Amino acid sequence: MTDAIASSFVRQDLVPERRAPVKTTGLVGFIRTRLFNSPTNILLTIVGALLLWFTIIPSVRFLMVDAVWSGQDRTACLAENAGFAVGACWPYIQAKLPQLIYGFYPEAERWRVDLTFVLAAVLLLPLLVPRLPAKGLNAGLFFVAFPVVAFFLLHGGGLAGFGVSWVASLLQLFDDSVVNAGQALVNLSRSSAIGPLLWAVGNIIVLVGSLIGWLIFPVTWLREQLQMSSQPLWFDFLLTTAIVSPILFFLGGGMRTGQRALLGSLASFAAIAIVIKLMGLDRGGLPIVTTNLWGGLLVTLVVSVTGIVTSLPIGIALALGRRSTIPLIRIFSIAFIEFWRGVPLITVLFFATYMLPLFLPGNFTVDGLVRALIGIALFTGAYQAENVRGGLAAIPRGQGEAAAALGLSWWKTTSLIVLPQALRHVIPNLVNSFISLFKDTSLVSIVALFDLLGSLHATFSDPKWSTPSTAFTGFAFAGIIYFIFCFGMSRYSLFVERRLNAHRRS
Structure with missing residues (x-):
């Protein structure tokens, strides 16, 4: 069973x-x-x-x-000579490549541009590799020393003075601007309906300028004495070292902890002296190449890198200012951001190039490229401020409260706890702004600055390379360059995101 x-x-x-x-x-x-x-x-x-x-x-x-890879002139890129429908005319790019990279930079001095590119790569690559040591020293060299060296390499010229002379010149310029502004109001009072009021205000401003002149007289007198010496640059350099180093020593803690600041200051001044001597800046330096001869990829990189590096600190300062509890700082930050965000970049470039000189003293001029760089930095900084503010808003209030409970000051709480987390949240937005800025550098061509696209347009006027495919080849080449830089920034930002968010993976 x-x-x-x-x-x-x-x-x-x-x-x-x-x-x-x-x-x-x-x-x-x-x-x-x-x-x-x-x-x-x-x-x-x-x-x-x-x-x-x-x-x-x-x-x-x-x-x-269907591309043509070799040739001496336009005949190599014509269909009747090639025997087939010609595509890209790469001999044209080979012939115009120096102009696309250097613009009209003198051929004998182009080694200076190459050396600047090499220095930038040597200092930037270690910053991008997380495992390499000495990030603080590397960052100081790249963000502080390299811009100065690059300026004298690209522009040329030498140093007529140093710290004390520079401070005296800036103070004198400020004093002259105040006096000129007051005198302008006095002159305007002669033909204005409110003449007495303008006359009174103008004379008060002139009086203030005179008082400023008396206050800064010791500094200006010291500058005149330095200029009369046999070696004005080196006497000025030694005097600046003798003034700055003790100040840093006492600010660093005096006899208790100030030795490190003093040694760092002396080492920095020694390095600056070596650079001045090696580059011959005390003897006139390299031949001057004015910025109207710069062009091509050189201008594109100078404008984009300067805008990227300077706009982020401006954006951080404005974002913190907009969240400040001090009304004056908050109102100024809001007005600054809204003004620059409400103006097109083309208008900013036109204003910086053609109208800004009208507001400067008659004896003071600013280079055209520098004016464009200032306008782009301020314009992009306003947009970066909103990106950073979004990251700050994403940080819980408990982070700041916990830091305050530990006794940290506002500066330490912001720089060590809140800001690093906020910037990590907005990496995509920041890199997106950087990529947009890199591409928007082409707008400087409308203010007579020849960037990569401006130099490319200039090459189209050469009848030696006038073919049906010349323009398409040039724009394809420029597009490839833009894509390489923008794609590289995008991929590196993804790498940074993955590295910073590794602890949050489940």
Whole structure:
């Protein structure tokens, strides 16, 4: 009986084999699960393939298959001479490559541009690799020392004075501006309906300028004495060292902890002296190359890198100012941000190039490229301020309260706790602004600055390379350069995001 019952529950034949599971890994699995797993995805896949077919294939044919790779002039890129429908005319790029990189920079001095590019790469690459040591020293060299060295390499010239002379010149310029402003009001009072009021205000401003002149007289007198010496630069340098180093020593803690600040100051001044001597800045320096001869990729990199480096600190300061509890700082930050965000970049460039000189004293001029750099830095800084403010708003209030409970000051709380977390949250927005700025540098061509696209347009006027494909080849080359830089910034930002958010992975 038991055996009969047991046999009724035991299968007498083999179970048929199950169908093999659907493969979900590898290329086949990707195609099955991502591209053809539903009617909608099938339709999108087909449309995407057609778009790629009608864009990528013609581009590859134009840039490589049907391209002309060698030649001396336009005849090599004509269809009747090549025997086929000519695509890209790469001999044109080879012939115009120096102009696209250096603009009209003198050929004999282009080694200075190459050296600047090499120094930038040597100092920047260690900053981008997290595992390499000495990040503080590297950052100081790149953000402080390199801009000064790059200026004298690219522009040339020497130093007529140092710290004391510079301070005296700035104070004298400020005093002259105040006096000129007051005198302008006095002159305006002669033909104005409110003449007495303008006359009184103008004379008060002139009086204030005179008082400032008396206050700064010792500094200006010291500058005149230095200029009358046999070695004005080195006497000024030694005097500046003798003034700055003790100040840093006492600010660093005096006899208790100020030795490190003193040694750092002396080492910095010694390094500056070595650079001045090696570059011959005390003897006139390198030949001057005015910025109206700069162009091509050089101007694009100078404008974009300067804008990126200077706009972020401006944005951070404005974002913190907009959240400040001090009304004056908050109102100024809000007005600054809203003003610059409400003005197109083209207007900013026109104002900085053509109208800003009207507001400067008659004996003071600012280079055209410098004016454009200042306008771009302020314009981009306003946008970066809102990006940073969004990151600050994402930080819970408890972070600051916990820091305050530990006895940290506002500066330490902001710089060590709140700001690092805020910047980590807005890395995509910051890099997006950097990429946009890099591409917007092409707008400087409307104020007579020849960036990469401006130099490219200038090459089109050469009849030696006038062919039907010349313009397309030039724009394709410029597009490749822009893509390389922008794609590189995008991929590096993703790397930084993954590294900073590694502790948050589940």
